[in-house]
Amino acid sequence: MARPKDPHAKEALLAAAVRAFSQHGLQRARIEDITQAAGLSKGAFYLHFESKEAAFGEAAALAMHRMQVLLSERREAYAALEETFRAQLERGRAPAEAVAAFEAIDERADRQTLETMWENRHVIDVLMRGSRGTEFEGVLWDFLDAEAGRIGEELEQRVAFGLCRQGLPTQVVGSMVVGTWLLLARSMIDLKEKPDLDFWVRSLKELLSRGIAPIPRAVRLGTSKKVTGRTRTKRRAT
Template identity: 30%
Template structure:
């Protein structure tokens, strides 16, 4: 990745290239997109592209980071939501499914690229780490409050339960498993809560993940 101090105009040009790249990848897939396609969409020359990115792979990596960052922000429950842990898990699952629906094509593209290039595999692990940390921190807080099974390893539990939600999102939204959103969210939440030893009747008004 090319890193240098940019002028305001340079920042705008770089942002335009990122937006053009994202559109091209979403429409045509990673393999089919050429740098010239991105330049045409952005309205810049081929040489200008290399002022900001040293390859198509570098552009795609930044697009992927932006997408997962948006998904992370979109699926955050936030302090304004209910303090009931069960309700917060339910809200997080609903927000994640909606965030996946908006971005699944690009996320799957990163996974496909990872099969051929280990750099994207490492990127995928780095991008998922933010979700794992959030889930582990939430479980750790519940354990400290006596609301979740204290014998569970927070990180491993977050990896496994997060994987359950991610895989279901793929099967449901990408492969067409038939289920309404409310049923999907309800089942995911009950499975998650039972796995960590949390039930609706044990949640009162404590602060959750």
């Protein structure tokens, strides 16, 4: 009884806090700016959070949890599919549908990941560039390292299945994929409205699987338009 607390205060504060942290970094963002942006007094902040770090901790934990959930789903989907794939391999050849199934999972999981990255882009920004010297400084990077490793392993699995070329530097591929996502997350930060994430997913998938080199002459796969490709040159445009 007596003076119920403002039900929107905490979320308003957290939203303002994340905005401030993203803009100035965890260290430089000032409590007073945050509370002012949320239309509250400085002291109000401490009614809801233990400290500045603790406030960001909530936001960070939530965002990382979401990423972890997506990651688990992805793993499970892969595991299930790999099992059926293995079973199919034992009695003869694996059907083309299985291949398509892998692709579908990749695309779906990638899209979800990008979507979640978009929704949590400000938290990611802080974890990436604005948390040096705090307890969070390693959170994102550890996650990315683990992801790069996981991708490398998954890739090895696919090589074993004959779904990817042999002799790939799998760990390098992991770094490549993760690095690309990282830069993508960064570029999201100062975007006003959501970009065409699907375009990104499809482009990256296509690039990763086929590369940028001209299509070799001998391949019969359709869409051989007016490709001017001359030699079997592989290109690099760094």
